[in-house]
Amino acid sequence: MTILLQLVAAxxxxxxIAGxxxxxxxxxxxxxxxxxxxxAVCKERIVRRLAEVELQNQETRNARIxxxxxxxxxxxxxxxxAADGGLPDDGFRRD
Incomplete structure (x- = not known):
């Protein structure tokens, strides 16, 4: 309290009040x-994480292809x- 009183006195x-x-x-x-x-920081973190996930998905797709x-x-x-399992299932039907 004395410090506050000294500040007010000074x-x-x-x-x-101005301070x-x-x-x-x-x-x-x-x-x-x-x-x-x-x-901005949060947006940059979200964009970076989305880019990492997209890169992982792209690498997975490229590996399957x-x-x-x-x-x-x-x-x-x-x-x-093909009967010996030479063709893996790549998601396309070939009837």
Whole structure:
């Protein structure tokens, strides 16, 4: 309490009120800026995670396609037959 009284005595009650008002105004101005920065950070994290998931899905699809192409090449060159399981199920029906 004595520190507060010394501060009031040093700057006066008008100075103390001006300091409180200035601190309040700076807090009010900083709050939207902080929210804007936090929103941008969250958006960047979400976009990065979505890109990672899409990359994993693309790599999985590419691996399945490559596996099917390798099996077709193997069957085409006579090293294995389709009856021996040379063609994996790649999701397309061939009736």
């Amino acid at each position: 700057v006066g009650w008008r100075g103390l 409180v008002v200035g601190a309040a105004l700076s807090a009010v101005a900083a709050y939207p800026a902080g929210r804007l920065v936090e929103r 490559q596996e099917a192409l390798d099996a077709r090449r193997t069957v085409r060159h006579g090293n294995a037959s």
